[in-house]
Amino acid sequence: MVPLKRRKVNCSVTSDSSGDRTSKFPGVVIYLLERKMGASRRAFLTRLGRGKGFNIEYSLSCSITHIVSENNSGEEVRTWLDHQTGGQEREGGEGRTARPGSFHLLDIVWYTESMHAGIPVIILDRHRLQEREKPGLELAVVSVPSYACQRHTPLLHHNITLTDALSILAENAELGENEGRGVAFRRAAALLKSLPQEVRGAEQLRGLPCLGEHSLRVIKEVLEDGVSQEVETTTHSEQFKAMKALTGIFGVGAKTADRWFREGIHTPYDLQRSGHTLNRAQRAGLQYYNELNLPVTKSEAVAIGQIVERAVHAVLPGAEITLIGGFRRGKQTGHDVDFLITHPDEGREEGLMPKVVSWLEAQGFLLYRKTTGNSYLESKEGPARPASNMDRFERCFSIFRLSTDNEGREIQTGREIQTGDGPQTYSPTLTNIDPHTHSDSPHPLPQTLVVVGDHAQKLFERELRRWAVHEKAMTLSSHALYDRKRTQYLRASSEEEIFAHLGLEYIPPCDRNA
Template identity: 45%
Template sequence: MALVPLKKRRRAPSPPAGPPGPGRFPDVVLCLVEKRMGASRRAFLTQLAWAKGFRVDRAYSAAVTHVVSEQNSGAEVAQWLEQQREECGDGGDPALLDISWFTESMGAGRPVEIESRHRLRVAELAPHGRQMAPYACQRRTPLLHSNQPLTDVLEDGVCAEVERVKLSERYRTMKLFTKIFGVGVRTASRWYQEGLRTLLDLQERNTKLTRQQQAGLRHYGDLNTPVERSEAESTSRAVQEAVKRFLPGASVTLAGGFRRGKPRGHDVDLLLTHPEEGREVGLLSRVVSWLDSQGLILYQHSQENSYGLREGPEPLGGRDVMDRFERCFSIFRLEAQGGPGAPRGWKAVRVDLVVAPVSQFPFALLGWTGSRHFERELRRFASRERKMVLNSHALYDTRQNLFLPATSEEEIFEHLGLEYVPPAQRNA
């Protein structure tokens, strides 16, 4: 049997050793980032640029004016640039550009003008010359801020196309239906396709509704009226009274936007726990039953705790583990607080009761405080920068393959290497 010689692996060509001179554009010196671009493509693009009269340096130096990258984020290129500066000891402030600028310049045969769409987005400069952190969880975002006049002006702006959509029958109908407790976009869209347009249509045509949707339709007006802080605090006191009846020492914490300092919201989130692990088991059903017997609950649906510590928590982007605590979705009958929203003497208010074991309580408190954007950024930071998985139950270090315990929110931030951000500063 004849021996077949092994096919030699083709080596990626390297860029030429140095530029063939200053080129046609002496004020422009390019440096192509090889990461994700690859050596072969980098060599090809270098030859192309030289053929067009551009100077391309193989390595970064203080002479470089344009850093071109492909499929890298602004933060990644900025980090690469810092590494190059440490190695070569050179300064300079080159433009960090996407490959689109390079492609357009090659097509034009000259350096095209740099537009905002060409620039890679990196950390911006905050007032007083400080660098603005790239993650929302690294920034403090109060309800009232120094840019309020500017943002107010921007919020008042209008777009003709947006206004046209808002006036369309489909938009108005979808917005009306999705405001019903228990109705999502898919159900609202189906009802629209069936020719339903109003809340009265749902009633007159005997539309099949779930028990949750029936309650949502019945109390539509109240549930779409903002919940005032005084109402949220009154609800919290009522639940606290019930909790003390069955489990002295247990605590009730007002979370959500109210914990961030908001004066009103769309519902009330309350976290229940006990300082002794396991004592909280069975508490929720007794509390809900007692509140129901007192005529304080108009609707309730409970779910059991389905979370279990296995080898590690679910990865980022998996099922929303916030809903895996023992939890009760409810509508409370709240005595009127003297406001115009409850002329009959009481008001229906959406309330979520969530029970967390004390070992998971700091993570639950952090997750349920929000804002949604702040939490998303915090988990993204944990995943990308720390190789950890953070959810409302735990913090897991994937490199060490272990859970990192915490007795407070401050300890969670410490594990992540972040400065603690108090609730009132999480309104991103």
């Protein structure tokens, strides 16, 4: 069982801020376990309970009658209690002896139902913490490949609490333009996502790759205390909250957001009042900020795809449109929608984008758009430009509208669209192109289209490129795979062929959630 930090136990009734309150239920003294709940949520739930007349104590004492936990098993809570008391019996303030097993060990459901009812509800079996079978501390699979592109990483995994903590630190590093640190946290999180079982102790991670000292320290703290103090500090910092809010504006990057933050601008509202001169993308992003920060559902993405397909077929019959990005990997919600347009006949897709955009604009689907031409060129000596996270296919960045007409007929709007070469080049399906959508009101709602994919796909692609360079002496981009030893391009008509050229097992999209 995981060792837990020992805290001093007060063996008399505590006299914290609840002591000055008159409890409506003197026989019920509640302790909310911070482990896995977090300090801020615990504080909120404490205020809620005290406001309804419940006696909520902040310190563990012999007067406690109900211990409420969130996302812990009964065995985990008992182990935690034993660690606090050293396994000793404790003499209560009224001369009674209280053991850890004598408390009611309850799930948060009991507490929330009691808050809703305004009285302590009857304790049922479903309220009691369940015992879980103790897993072994050794992983079933002790050898894990170093590259994310060698591992199957499903969308749903066993270590969400740990990966969420690392992802917050990664995001904070990226907002501070510390890419190296951000990548280190992302790689550690990706490894945890690929493990076949829940990590219960740091001993399980011994010898595994991609886990730096900093990541291991955060993991250990979360395992022992349920939260990481660094993560808690980060999420509550004004700078982190401001940077997230400002970079949530379409067209605003970390560097611009940081400059605005230093000027005292912390929110989109602050920016609106500041009088700053904004470019066209930023003005659109600010105008549609609330809508663009809502999640997009899979059904909305599919509906958007149908509209884009109509536009494409109207100007180029036979062209094919593919929904890619997070939805292709199995996600049911996302922040944008990605489409790839191709044609079986090589070259037919050239010049397609302006025609598709014109069709969508004529139908009133585009609230904002920016198109770019295909700037990629091959050379006999090798790739003409360095590999980049951003491919150079013809594309359109756009904000689309989704609305309902007076007859109640759903009207979908477009997303970012990108055209690519046919079978001759590496399929950019491994590179996200993203549109965005929402609809639940009769008013036009915007959608955003962002070219860079989400972090899960981005890391998988980064690992593919890293594998190609370091293990196969090749250069991989969204356009081509180049063999530097043989000084030639390797043609492929599918993702499977790309993996085969690289000597890798084919990983389907649903297992690329690195």
